[in-house]
Amino acid sequence: xxxxxxxxxxxxxxxxxxxxxxxxxxxxxxxxxxxxxxxxxxxxxxxxxxxxxxxxxxxxxxxxxxxxxxxxxxxxxxxxxxxxxxxxxxxxxxxxxxxxxxxxxxxxxxxxxxxxxxxxxxxxxxxxxxxxxxxxxxxxxxxxxxxxxxxxxxxxxxxxxxxxxxxxxxxxxxxxxxxxxxxxxxxxxxxxxxxxxxxxxxxxxxxxxxxxxxxxxxxxxxxxxxxxxxxxxxxxxxxxxxxxxxxxxxxxxxxxxxxxxxxxxxxxxxxxxxxxxxxxxxxxxxxxxxxxxxxxxxxxxxxxxxxxxxxxxxxx
Numbered sequence: 001x002x003x004x005x006x007x008x009x010x011x012x013x014x015x016x017x018x019x020x021x022x023x024x025x026x027x028x029x030x031x032x033x034x035x036x037x038x039x040x041x042x043x044x045x046x047x048x049x050x051x052x053x054x055x056x057x058x059x060x061x062x063x064x065x066x067x068x069x070x071x072x073x074x075x076x077x078x079x080x081x082x083x084x085x086x087x088x089x090x091x092x093x094x095x096x097x098x099x100x101x102x103x104x105x106x107x108x109x110x111x112x113x114x115x116x117x118x119x120x121x122x123x124x125x126x127x128x129x130x131x132x133x134x135x136x137x138x139x140x141x142x143x144x145x146x147x148x149x150x151x152x153x154x155x156x157x158x159x160x161x162x163x164x165x166x167x168x169x170x171x172x173x174x175x176x177x178x179x180x181x182x183x184x185x186x187x188x189x190x191x192x193x194x195x196x197x198x199x200x201x202x203x204x205x206x207x208x209x210x211x212x213x214x215x216x217x218x219x220x221x222x223x224x225x226x227x228x229x230x231x232x233x234x235x236x237x238x239x240x241x242x243x244x245x246x247x248x249x250x251x252x253x254x255x256x257x258x259x260x261x262x263x264x265x266x267x268x269x270x271x272x273x274x275x276x277x278x279x280x281x282x283x284x285x286x287x288x289x290x291x292x293x294x295x296x297x298x299x300x301x302x303x304x305x306x307x308x309x310x311x312x313x314x315x316x
Contacts, residue, residue: 002058003311004049004066004104005118007303008111010034010086010137013041014300015048017056017063018308022121024301026056034087041087042094046101065105067311069114069303070094071138073156076314079108082155085173086138107314111303113149113158116142118306119259123297129255132296133160135242135262138173139181142306143253149310160249161185165241183241186217186264192234193220200230217264225270239271243278250291251284261296268295 002025007014009032016027030048032041045068053060072084079095095106109117116132124130130144139161143150151157161181162174169178170188182188193215197205204223209215220238223231242260250258265271272295279293296302 001064001312002062003308004053004063005114005304005306005308005311006045006049006066006068007114007300007307008032008041008045008068008070008087009303010071013045013048014304015045015052016301016304016308017052017058018305020312022118022305022309024304025058026052027301027304028052028055032087038087038089038092038094039097042097043101046098049102060102060104063104065107065311065315066098066102067107067109067114067307067309067314068094068098069109069111069307069310071111071140074108074110076108076155079106081108085175105311105315107311109149109307109310110140110142110151110155110158112140113142113151114306114310115140115261115298115302116144116306117149117309118302118304119261119296119298120144120147121305121309122302123259124257127256129253129257131160131249131253131255131258132302133246133249133258133260134296134302135184135186135260135264137185137187139179139185139245140262141249143255160245163245163248165245180241180245184238184245186262188241189217189220189234189238189264190215192238193231196220196230196234203230204228205231205234221264221267221270236274239274240278242271243275244282246275246293247279247282250279254285254288255291258291258293259296260293261299261302263300265295266299271295 014029016024134140141160166178170182172179220234
C-alpha cells in the first residue's frame with residue numbers, strides 16, 4: 001500500500017510517495033508563495049502530489065489515501081484548517097478542495113504533529129512518551145503518548161511554540177506577546193542576526209550575508225565557527241532561548257525522548273551540547289531518570305512521512 005504525504009510549510013510545499021514501512025519512494029517540493037489565495041496553494045499541492053506519484057513510476061490507482069500536514073489548528077474530522085497565522089487560513093476546507101483534483105481519501109493533521117508522528121514512527125524506539133520540537137518559520141511541536149498523537153480534547157493542543165517565554169515580550173504572529181516562537185524560531189534568529197549586524201558593521205556576518213546575498217538561520221552559526229564575537233553572542237543567546245523552552249516542556253511532561261527538528265537542527269552538536277548543558281543545570285528534576293534530548297533523524301522528511309502515516313491511521 002502507498003500513501004501520499006504532503007508537508008505544507010511557510011516556505012515550501014513538500015510531497016512524497018510513502019510505503020507502509022515509512023520509506024519515501026520519491027519526493028519533490030515547490031515554493032509555497034504563502035501570500036496567494038489558499039485555493040491556489042491547495043491546487044499546487046494536488047499537482048505536486050500527482051507529479052511525485054508519476055515520477056516514482058507508480059499510479060494514483062495504487063495510492064490508498066493522502067495525508068496533509070498543515071500549520072495551525074485543524075478540524076481533522078472535517079478536513080478543515082480552522083485557523084493558521086503563518087499561512088493565513090480561516091475555516092478553509094482543504095480536504096474538499098484537494099479532492100477536486102485527486103479523488104482519494106484526504107486526512108489533515110497539524111504539521112508539527114505530523115512531523116512528530118513521522119519522527120516517532122522512524123526512531124521513537126517504541127517509547128510511551130515522545131515530544132518533537134521543530135524550529136523553522138515558527139516553533140512547532142508534537143506530542144506522542146502511547147503511540148498516538150495527543151492534541152487535546154479540541155485538536156488545538158501541543159502548540160509548544162506559544163508558551164510564554166518573556167512576559168509582555170516581543171509580538172508573536174498568534175497575537176500574543178513573548179511566545180517562545182517569537183524568540184526561538186528561525187524567523188526570530190534571522191531578526192536577531194540582522195539586529196547584531198546593524199550594531200556590529202565589522203562583523204563577519206555582514207560579509208557572509210553579502211556573499212550569500214541574504215541572511216539566514218545559518219549566518220550566525222557559520223560566522224561563530226570562525227570566532228566572530230558578535231555571531232557567537234547571537235548564536236549562544238538563541239540557543240538559550242531554545243533551551244529554556246525545552247526545559248519548560250520537559251518540566252511539565254517528562255517525556256522519554258525530546259527530538260529537535262527543523263533546518264537549524266542540522267547544526268548537530270553545536271546546537272545540542274549547549275542545550276544539554278543548560279538543561280542539566282536548569283531542569284527541576286534532580287533525582288529521577290532524565291529525558292533524552294536528541295537531534296531528529298528525518299530532518300525535512302519527517303513531515304512527509306508523518307502526513308502519510310496520518311493518512312494510514314485515518315483509514316484504520
